[in-house]
Structure formats: structure tokens, C-alpha cells
Amino acid sequence: xxxxKNKELTRNKTSPNRxxxxxxxxxxxVVFVLLILYPFVxxxxxxxxxxxxALINPNSITKVLHWENYAKAWISMDYPRVFGNTLYITVISxxxxxxxxxxxxxxxxxxxxxxxxxxxxxxFISGILIPFYTALVPLTKLMTxxxxxxxxxxxxxxxIGRNMPMSVFLYTGFARSVPVEILESSKIEGANIWQxxxxxxxxxxxxxxxxxLVLDALNIWNDYLFPKIMLTSKNLRTVTLAQAYFxxxxxxxxxxxxxxxxxxxxxxxxxxxxxxxxxxKGVAAGAVKG
Amino acid sequence: xxxxTDVYKMQTIKNKNKEAFIELLLxxxxxxxxxxFVAYPLFGGIFYSMTDWDGVRKNLNFIGFQNYIKxxxxxxxxxxxxxxxxxxxxxxxxxxVLGLLMALGAENxxxxxxxxxxxxxxxxxxxxxxxxxVFNFIFDTPLAxxxxxxxIEVMANNLLGSKSHALAMGILVSAWKSAGWYMVxxxxxxxxxxxxxxxxxxxxxxxGWKKFWYVTFPLLAPSFTINMVLAAExxxxxxxxxxxxxxxxxxxxxELISMTIxxxxxxNKRAGYGSALGVILFLIxxxxxLIQMKFLRKREENAL
Numbered sequence: 111x112x113x114x115k116n117k118e119l120t121r122n123k124t125s126p127n128r129x130x131x132x133x134x135x136x137x138x139x140v141v142f143v144l145l146i147l148y149p150f151v152x153x154x155x156x157x158x159x160x161x162x163x164a165l166i167n168p169n170s171i172t173k174v175l176h177w178e179n180y181a182k183a184w185i186s187m188d189y190p191r192v193f194g195n196t197l198y199i200t201v202i203s204x205x206x207x208x209x210x211x212x213x214x215x216x217x218x219x220x221x222x223x224x225x226x227x228x229x230x231x232x233x234f235i236s237g238i239l240i241p242f243y244t245a246l247v248p249l250t251k252l253m254t255x256x257x258x259x260x261x262x263x264x265x266x267x268x269x270i271g272r273n274m275p276m277s278v279f280l281y282t283g284f285a286r287s288v289p290v291e292i293l294e295s296s297k298i299e300g301a302n303i304w305q306x307x308x309x310x311x312x313x314x315x316x317x318x319x320x321x322x323l324v325l326d327a328l329n330i331w332n333d334y335l336f337p338k339i340m341l342t343s344k345n346l347r348t349v350t351l352a353q354a355y356f357x358x359x360x361x362x363x364x365x366x367x368x369x370x371x372x373x374x375x376x377x378x379x380x381x382x383x384x385x386x387x388x389x390x391k392g393v394a395a396g397a398v399k400g
Numbered sequence: 401x402x403x404x405t406d407v408y409k410m411q412t413i414k415n416k417n418k419e420a421f422i423e424l425l426l427x428x429x430x431x432x433x434x435x436x437f438v439a440y441p442l443f444g445g446i447f448y449s450m451t452d453w454d455g456v457r458k459n460l461n462f463i464g465f466q467n468y469i470k471x472x473x474x475x476x477x478x479x480x481x482x483x484x485x486x487x488x489x490x491x492x493x494x495x496x497v498l499g500l501l502m503a504l505g506a507e508n509x510x511x512x513x514x515x516x517x518x519x520x521x522x523x524x525x526x527x528x529x530x531x532x533x534v535f536n537f538i539f540d541t542p543l544a545x546x547x548x549x550x551x552i553e554v555m556a557n558n559l560l561g562s563k564s565h566a567l568a569m570g571i572l573v574s575a576w577k578s579a580g581w582y583m584v585x586x587x588x589x590x591x592x593x594x595x596x597x598x599x600x601x602x603x604x605x606x607x608g609w610k611k612f613w614y615v616t617f618p619l620l621a622p623s624f625t626i627n628m629v630l631a632a633e634x635x636x637x638x639x640x641x642x643x644x645x646x647x648x649x650x651x652x653x654x655e656l657i658s659m660t661i662x663x664x665x666x667x668n669k670r671a672g673y674g675s676a677l678g679v680i681l682f683l684i685x686x687x688x689x690l691i692q693m694k695f696l697r698k699r700e701e702n703a704l
Contacts (some may be wrong), residue, residue, distance in 0.1 A: 214431065239441065334527060
């Protein structure tokens, strides 16, 4: 509050110099925003042209708007299925991540067997730096051996595993900062570990839960390489796979391709603007702790 | 009397054991997921890196460090490795410069602070594969048309098709996609700076550029550390964006090591060799992170 007030005070002294710098800053920011928006404008304009015009002059606005491109793209990419696959994978994975890493971190942070669980904790966090490419070959073999390749459930199990180190790290850090008194009082009332976790701990950990949710949701939604290796059937495609294959399957038809891209971008943008506050906060919080 | 305490003791021991058992039960799922999908594949990767496995057949031979020796004589690996270092170096710098500029702009703009911030972050929520494909088209058509008008031949012929420009364009596109992320972290850092320090600086007559260089920037040290470390780590792991943008081409001019690992492991059926490359990448990231941490943490301590 005081910070804002001070800022207001200095701002109210509008000298010509100050005005000039305001204009300069605004101008630079507008340029940045235009650069950010330009690809979206191109996508939108091209998506409404016919195939020929899309290639000849993409920079102009057409007289006839071909909205039917969107209908064609919707059908061609099997949008509902692709969207449903990705939503299912993301939601179930997130539920698994939150459930397992939350419980595990609560025990790590509050068990009386400190030495043992500290060791377990160290094992978890040493997994954070491992690049995906180091484990690429054995992971692919493992998934095939377990018959988890070309399967949505396989992807879910993998995502839960992959996100364990980071979410255990974030949860444990948070759980350790919870005051002892709160947990002790509920234990005296005779609640067992399970009850204490769901009635006391989980609600307290809400901020870090939302951080983990927004960070992992976009990561899983936008993941490309592992689905590309694992999901070979057309009816198991995720959004990123559809984005990648659509271009090849509709070669030369940039108008349809961009219509398809816009269709895939819309839900993400809606998600972003709905949870913008949490996403921005989550990124900052997650980064500081990581 | 003695009997009763014994029973009581037995009871508490029983309870304690039961509690320990429940704790273990609650940790087990998380640990099992971690072990199967993170720890085991890492050790598997190290194991396969010392074999000549092709990724398909049952039999494999243990060949020690031969894969590792081969890597340092293989031009098809050294090229992408060099590209990856160039990409990581310039990408890390560009992301931080742009992220910081955007953060300062978004914090100092008179109106619409939140609007600017929200708009500049948008590319971060898109998939890298989409961004790569869209920019592939932008370089191919609208920018080529612009190059024609301006009479710049390289641009008219598509900058992504030029061996000396493709990698640089990849860095620019990567900056377009990710700079907003670094902006958000810098904004959080800027909001953590005590306003009193600014006031003190203003009283001392420090303004403008000097204020930034002597007050703001040193106090941003923690955000700077995080952003430098994460930008470098992510740059070394980049795959999707470059794959969609250039596919590593023309030739191998913009191929990153992650693409080489994928190609060797699957397309060329040299899973052992690919794994060895994966281990090398892990070591590179580990060493660079440790060096950065050492220098940047020291800088943080000096700033405080």
C-alpha cells in the first residue's frame, strides 16, 4: 500500500521530462505488443482466405471471408476427439500429481522418522535436473515392455511420474512452513494421518497446489516429443500431435492449417485469461523456489 | 502393576508400528511413480550408453566407453553440439535482456500496466510446436515478400533456408515465445525491491540509467540468478521449437543436440549411441548449472 502511495506521489509531479519518458516507454511497449500479436493476426487472416490467396498474399484482408475453413479444419483434425484426449490426459495426470505428491510431501515434512524421509526427499529432488533425452531410450523400452505405448493411460502414468520430483519439492517446502501447533492440536483430538491431511493440511496448502496445477497443466497440454514417440494411432492424437500432423496431411493448404491452429489456440487462451492471476503468480512462485 | 505397563508399552509400540506402516503406505505411490518413470530410466540410459544396442533386437554387447570416444570424433555430433552451445548462449542473453526490458516497461508504463503484462505473456501458453510452424510460414511468405520489396536477397529467399541465418532466426523465434516468462519473474523481483531504497537514491541525485545500474539491477540479483540458470537449462533441452521451425536444416545448420539424440536413438537405430549423447547432455547441463550457481550466488551475496 505504501509502495503504491509513494509511486503516486512521484508520478503526480509531471515535468516535461517525465511526460517524454512516459511517451517513450508506452511507445516501446506498444511495439513489443504489436510484435507479439503479429503472428496471431497473420494466422487469423490466412485462415479466412481461400487456398490460393493464402499463399500469394497472406498480408492482406480478403473481401470474401471463408469461415467454412474452420468447419473443414474441425472435421479434418477430428477436433472433439483431439481436444478430449488432451483434456483427459491433462486432468487425470494433474489429479494424480496432486494426490500422490501432496500426501508424500506431508509425510516427508512431518514424520517423526526424519532421517529416513530426508533421504527419500533427497532422492526425489535429485530427479529435477535429469533431461528427458538421457532417459529417452530406456523410457521408450520400458513403456513398450509394460504395454503402455500407444495408450492414453500410459501417457497419464508417465506424466504423474515425471512431475513427482518438482511437485514433491514444492509441496515439501510449503508443508514444512506450516506451524506445528495447528497439526498438534488436531492430533490430540484423535484424528489419524489421513484425516489430518485432508481436513487440515490440504486446505492450508491450497496456494502451492494452485501453483503446481497451473504450471503442470500447460506443460502437459503442450508436450510434444513423448506423445509423438508413444501415441502412434490416429485416434489417440493430442492437440500438439494434431498441430504437427495437420500441416503434412493438408500440405499446401495453409488456410485450413491456420484455421486448425486457431481452433487449438482458443481453449488455451481462454484458460490463460481465466486463470491469468494464478498463472502469473504461479510462475513467479515456482521459479523462486526452483 | 508391571503387567499393565507392559501391556501399555506393547500397545504404544503396536501403534507406532502401525503409524510407520501407514506413513510408508502413503509415500509409496509417489515413490513408485518416481522410481519407475524417472530414476530407473536414468540408470537405464547410463547402462545403454555403454552398449551397442540398436533399440530393437534382443541382443546387445557391452562396449565400455567406446560410444563416448566416438562422440568426440563424430562431425555429425560435434556440429549440432556447437549449434546447441551457440543457441544456448545467445538465447540465454536475449531472453534475459528482453525479459528485463519488458518487465521495466510494464512496471513503468503510465496506463494499462496489467494489460501490457497480460498480452506479452500470451506466447508462453502456446505449444512450441505451433509457434515453430507459424513462424516457418511467416519466414516463408510474408517476410520473404517484405525482403523482395526491400531488395534484401537472403530475406526474399527465406532466411530459414540460409545456412548462416537459420540458427539465429531460431534464437529470435525462441525469444518471441519465451521472453514473457522471464518478464514475469523479473516483475516479481522488481516488486520485491524496497521503495525506500529508490527514494534514498533519488535524494542522493541518482536518476535514470545510473539508478537502474547501481540500484535496480544489483537488487534484482536473485531473479537474475533464477532466470539465467533456467534459460540456459531450457535452451540446452530445446527440441520442439527448432524441429517445427527448421527441422534442423538447411543441411544440419540449425540442428540441436536434442534432435541428434532423437535421430540417432530412433531413426538411425543406434540407441546405445543416442543414450551416450543423452548422458553427455546431462553432464553439460549439470556442469553449466553448477558454474552459473557458483558465480551468480556470489554476486547475490555481494549485492546484499
